[in-house]
Amino acid sequence: xxxxxxxxxxxxxxxxxxxxxxxxxxxxxxxxxxxxxxxxxxxxxxxxxxxxxxxxxxxxxxxxxxxxxxxxxxxxxxxxxxxxxxxxxxxxxxxxxxxxxxxxxxxxxxxxxxxxxxxxxxxxxxxxxxxxxxxxxxxxxxxxxxxxxxxxxxxxxxxxxxxxxxxxxxxxxxxxxxxxxxxxxxxxxxxxxxxxxxxxxxxxxxxxxxxxxxxxxxxxxxxxxxxxxxxxxxxxxxxxxxxxxxxxxxxxxxxxxxxxxxxxxxxxxxxxxxxxxxxxxxxxxxxxxxxxxxxxxxxxxxxxxxxxxxxxxxxxxxxxxxxxxxxxxxxxxxxxxxxxxxxxxxxxxxxxxxxxxxxxxxxxxxxxxxxxxxxxxxxxxxxxxxxxxxxxxxxxxxxxxxxxxxxxxxxxxxxx
Amino acid sequence: xxxxxxxxxxxxxxxxxxxxxxxxxxxxxxxxxxxxxxxxxxxxxxxxxxxxxxxxxxxxxxxxxxxxxxxxxxxxxxxxxxxxxxxxxxxxxxxxxxxxxxxxxxxxxxxxxxxxxxxxxxxxxxxxxxxxxxxxxxxxxxxxxxxxxxxxxxxxxxxxxxxxxxxxxxxxxxxxxxxxxxxxxxxxxxxxxxxxxxxxxxxxxxxxxxxxxxxxxxxxxxxxxxxxxxxxxxxxxxxxxxxxxxxxxxxxxxxxxxxxxxxxxxxxxxxxxxxxxxxxxxxxxxxxxxxxxxxxxxxxxxxxxxxxxxxxxxxxxxxxxxxxxxxxxxxxxxxxxxxxxxxxxxxxxxxxxxxxxxxxxxxxxxxxxxxxxxxxxxxxxxxxxxxxxxxxxxxxxxxxxxxxxxxxxxxxxxxxxxxxxxxxxxxxxxxxxxxxxxxxxxxxxxxxxxxxxxxxxxxxxxxxxxxxxxxxxxxxxxxxxxxxxxxxxxxxxxxxxxxxxxxxxxxxxxxxxxxxxxxxxxxxxxx
Ligand SMILES: Cc1cc2nc3c(=O)[nH]c(=O)nc-3n(C[C@H](O)[C@H](O)[C@H](O)COP(=O)(O)O)c2cc1C
Ligand code: SF4
Ligand code: SF4
Ligand code: SF4
Ligand code: FES
Numbered sequence: 001x002x003x004x005x006x007x008x009x010x011x012x013x014x015x016x017x018x019x020x021x022x023x024x025x026x027x028x029x030x031x032x033x034x035x036x037x038x039x040x041x042x043x044x045x046x047x048x049x050x051x052x053x054x055x056x057x058x059x060x061x062x063x064x065x066x067x068x069x070x071x072x073x074x075x076x077x078x079x080x081x082x083x084x085x086x087x088x089x090x091x092x093x094x095x096x097x098x099x100x101x102x103x104x105x106x107x108x109x110x111x112x113x114x115x116x117x118x119x120x121x122x123x124x125x126x127x128x129x130x131x132x133x134x135x136x137x138x139x140x141x142x143x144x145x146x147x148x149x150x151x152x153x154x155x156x157x158x159x160x161x162x163x164x165x166x167x168x169x170x171x172x173x174x175x176x177x178x179x180x181x182x183x184x185x186x187x188x189x190x191x192x193x194x195x196x197x198x199x200x201x202x203x204x205x206x207x208x209x210x211x212x213x214x215x216x217x218x219x220x221x222x223x224x225x226x227x228x229x230x231x232x233x234x235x236x237x238x239x240x241x242x243x244x245x246x247x248x249x250x251x252x253x254x255x256x257x258x259x260x261x262x263x264x265x266x267x268x269x270x271x272x273x274x275x276x277x278x279x280x281x282x283x284x285x286x287x288x289x290x291x292x293x294x295x296x297x298x299x300x301x302x303x304x305x306x307x308x309x310x311x312x313x314x315x316x317x318x319x320x321x322x323x324x325x326x327x328x329x330x331x332x333x334x335x336x337x338x339x340x341x342x343x344x345x346x347x348x349x350x351x352x353x354x355x356x357x358x359x360x361x362x363x364x365x366x367x368x369x370x371x372x373x374x375x376x377x378x379x380x381x382x383x384x385x386x387x388x389x390x391x392x393x394x395x396x397x398x399x400x401x402x403x404x405x406x407x408x409x410x411x412x413x414x415x416x
Numbered sequence: 417x418x419x420x421x422x423x424x425x426x427x428x429x430x431x432x433x434x435x436x437x438x439x440x441x442x443x444x445x446x447x448x449x450x451x452x453x454x455x456x457x458x459x460x461x462x463x464x465x466x467x468x469x470x471x472x473x474x475x476x477x478x479x480x481x482x483x484x485x486x487x488x489x490x491x492x493x494x495x496x497x498x499x500x501x502x503x504x505x506x507x508x509x510x511x512x513x514x515x516x517x518x519x520x521x522x523x524x525x526x527x528x529x530x531x532x533x534x535x536x537x538x539x540x541x542x543x544x545x546x547x548x549x550x551x552x553x554x555x556x557x558x559x560x561x562x563x564x565x566x567x568x569x570x571x572x573x574x575x576x577x578x579x580x581x582x583x584x585x586x587x588x589x590x591x592x593x594x595x596x597x598x599x600x601x602x603x604x605x606x607x608x609x610x611x612x613x614x615x616x617x618x619x620x621x622x623x624x625x626x627x628x629x630x631x632x633x634x635x636x637x638x639x640x641x642x643x644x645x646x647x648x649x650x651x652x653x654x655x656x657x658x659x660x661x662x663x664x665x666x667x668x669x670x671x672x673x674x675x676x677x678x679x680x681x682x683x684x685x686x687x688x689x690x691x692x693x694x695x696x697x698x699x700x701x702x703x704x705x706x707x708x709x710x711x712x713x714x715x716x717x718x719x720x721x722x723x724x725x726x727x728x729x730x731x732x733x734x735x736x737x738x739x740x741x742x743x744x745x746x747x748x749x750x751x752x753x754x755x756x757x758x759x760x761x762x763x764x765x766x767x768x769x770x771x772x773x774x775x776x777x778x779x780x781x782x783x784x785x786x787x788x789x790x791x792x793x794x795x796x797x798x799x800x801x802x803x804x805x806x807x808x809x810x811x812x813x814x815x816x817x818x819x820x821x822x823x824x825x826x827x828x829x830x831x832x833x834x835x836x837x838x839x840x841x842x843x844x845x846x847x848x849x850x851x852x853x854x855x856x857x858x859x860x861x862x863x864x865x866x867x868x869x870x871x872x873x874x875x876x877x878x879x880x881x882x883x884x885x886x887x888x889x890x891x892x893x894x895x896x897x898x899x900x901x902x903x904x905x906x907x908x909x910x911x912x913x914x915x916x917x918x919x920x921x922x923x924x925x926x927x928x929x930x931x932x933x934x935x936x937x938x939x940x941x942x943x
Contacts, residue, residue: 170592345570345591345594348511348570355515389460
C-alpha cells in the first residue's frame, strides 16, 4: 500500500494546523530564512538549489537553480515572480498550498528573491481566485509586521517587498512571458524568445518566474541541504510531487508522493481507484496539456522522465481518471474547445489550427464523423505541433493527436 | 564577415543579423509575413520556419525555428527547403487559408499578394477545410484606406506601424483565438496623413487604398521608379501605370530619404498626372486676343521673328521658372537666356521657407512645408527665388520678352508686372494663371512623361523616369528649349537628360561629380 511522502504537505497534514505565521513558525518555519540571512550568500543559495536538482513544478520541469543562475549579477533591478495562476485544467495543487500553508512558498520566494538579488517580488494570481489572493495578502501583512518582509530583513541588510497581482483570468497568462506582459499592464500574450525573462523579463529587467510548488520546495532544501532532498525521488527527478487526483476517482484530492513511485499505485492506493467499481478507460497524468494514457500504459514510475518516456508529460501532476463510461470524443471536444478558446490568437497554427480541430472533433460529437475526418484530425494536429510561439499550441495539438491515435475505436463509434 | 550555411551554401552575415535578414541580403527567399525591416520582430505568423540542423556547435534544434527571430551564428547549418521545412511551410499556409475568403477575383491585392504568391509557391494547392469560415463585420476605419477584415492574416504589421512608426497607435488587435481581429478602436476613423503605408505594409488585401479600389488588376501594372513631386522631401516612388495611364504611386525604399514611406497627399499627386481638363496638348498662339492652335515649327519661327522685331536683349529678357522644372530644363533655360540675350535675369519664385517640421519620429519630419520638388536645384543653379522679391517684380516690369517655364507660383503683383511685357512665351503642361497673359503656349510633358532630375531639400539629386507618353502634341522641354534656341539663331540640338546632366555637371561647380549613373535609383547628394 503506497503511502504519502510528506515534504510540502507535512504541516497541512498535521491536526489543527491553520497556516498562520505563528503556526508555521512553530513548525520550524522561517528557520531556513534565518539561516540564510545569518550565514549564506546569494550564490550559496543558488548553489544548494542547483545541487538539489530541483526542477520546476509549473509544467516544463526546468532546473530551478540553473534558472536562477541565469540572472545577470550586474543588472538591477531584478525581479522574482511567483506564478500562482494555476489555470491548467485538472490542477489544484498550488491553491492547496496557498490556502492551507501560504508561508511555505512565501518563505521559498523570499529565499529565491535573496538569491537573485530581487528587492520587489510579484505574485501573479488569477482574479477569480479571490480566497487564495486574500490568504496571501494576509500572510504578507503578518510578514511585514514580523520584520520578515520590508526593509532590512532580520537585520541582514536585505530588503524585500512582495505584491500580489491579480490577473483578469486568461489561461495564457500562466505562460511566463504572457504573465509578464499582463503584469506590465498589457494584453497577456506570449513574447518571442529570445530574449528570455532571465535577461529581459518584467519591464525588460532580469526576471525569474517560478511556480508556487517549486518555491515551496526551497525552504526544505536550504534547511536540510541538497543531499536530504535528493534522498527523495529518483535520479534527475528529486523531491516529491503534489498529485491532484480528479475525475472518476473514488478518493479525489491532493496527495504528496515521492517522485518515481508507481503511477498505478498512486491511482489505486491513494486515489482509491475508479469510483463505483467501474473500469478505467483513460488517464491524463499531468493536466490537460499532457497526452492521454491507456490503462495498460499507466504502470510506470511517476516522474518527469518516465512519464515523458511513455509519450506523455508529468506537467502539473494533475492526474485525471476516466471510467469506462467516458466518451473519449466528448473529452477530446472539451479539451480542444478549451485550447481554442484560450489561444491568444497571435500565431497562425494555434489560432487557425485549434479552430479547425474544434470543428473536426465537433463533427464526431454530432455523429458526423468519417474515416477521412479522423485521418485529418491526426494530420492537422501532427503538422501544427511544434510550429508555434508558445507551448499552448502543442498543448492543444499533442493531446488531440493522442486521443485519435490511442482511441480510434471511440471515434469510430461516432461515424455517420 | 562570419559565415553560416543556408541550404549548404555559405552565406555571410553581420553580427546580430537574423537568418531571414542574412538570407534576404544574399538573395534567398524565405517566405514571411509578419517580419518587416521597419518593424519590431514578433515572430507570430510562423511562415518563415527553417530547420536548424547545426547551431554551429554540432547540435541542432529538434523543432523548426522562425528565421525572423533567430540570429545567424558562425558555422550554423540551416535548411530552408528540406522536407521538414516544406511540411512546416505547407501547414502554415494551409492554416492561413482555413478562414481566408479566397476572394482573389475581387481583391485589389490579387497579383501582388504575399498570401497568394506563397500559396502557389509553398502551398499544397488544395484545401480540406469544409466548415463555415469565421467572418467579421464591416468596419469603416480610415479616410484613405479600406479594411476588409475577412482577408486579414493577423500579421500585426498595421498595429506595429501605428505604434512604432506613425505613433498614434490607433490600429490594434482585439479579442483572441480565431476571433482575433485587427481594427481601430470603436468608431475611430484614422485621419492621419500616412494611411497609405498601412495598405503597403499589409501583405494581403485586408488593407487597401480607397483611391485604387477596383481600378486595376495589379499584374497589369508596370512600375517605373521615380520621385514624388509633392514636396521637397522627394520620396522615392514607383509610378504604377498601364495603358498610358498612371494608376497610383507607391513608395520605393530609400533609407536616406523616405525609408519605406510616403504621405497620402503625395500619393494623390497622380491625379494631376492623369488630368485632362487643364492639360495643354497643342501649341497655342494669341491672335486678336484669343489663343488659337498653331503648328509647332511655324510658332517657333514666329517667336523668333517677334523677338527680333523687339530687338530685345540683356535685362529686357527675363525667365521665370516653376520649381517642378528639372535641373536639366533649368540649365537649358539659363543657357538660352545667357546665350541668346546675354541676360542673367532668371527667377524661380518660391514661397518663404517655413521651419522644417520637428519631431522624434522620422515620419513627423517626412512632409516638408515646401511643396516644390526642385527648389534646392533652382537655388544651386543661381535662380533668384525669394518670394515677394521686389527685384523680380522690377525686372519683369522692365522686360520686353518673358519666358515662362512651367507655371511658376506668382503673386498678383508679379503677374501684373509680367503682363506689361511685349511677348510672353510659356512652356507648360497645364493651364494656370499665366494662361491669360501668355502670347505663346508651348505644350510640355509632365513629370511622369519625361526623364530628368530634381534636387530635394537634402540637395540630393534624384531621377525621374518616363512612365507614360504625353498627350497630343506635348513635347519634352528638353526638346522645346533647344528648338527655341535654334530658332533664335543659336547652335543647339536635343540631348537626352543624362547628356544634359553631364554638361550641367561640367558647367556648374556646385554640381561637380553628378551624373545619371551616380544618381541611379537612390540619388546622389551634392557636396
Ligand atoms: C499555456 C501555458 C500556461 C501555463 N500556465 C501556468 C500556470 O498556470 N502556472 C505555472 O506555474 N506555470 C504555468 N505555465 C508554465 C510557465 O510558463 C513557466 O514555465 C513556469 O511558471 C515556470 O515555473 P517553474 O520553473 O517553477 O515550473 C504555463 C505554460 C503555458 C505554455
Ligand atoms: S501558441 Fe497560441 S497561445 Fe501561444 S502565442 Fe501562439 S497563438 Fe498565442
Ligand atoms: S490588416 Fe493586414 S497588416 Fe493588419 S494584421 Fe491584418 S493582414 Fe496584417
Ligand atoms: S512627404 Fe513629400 S515627397 Fe514624400 S510623399 Fe509626401 S509629398 Fe511626396
Ligand atoms: S516572419 Fe517569422 S514568424 Fe512571421
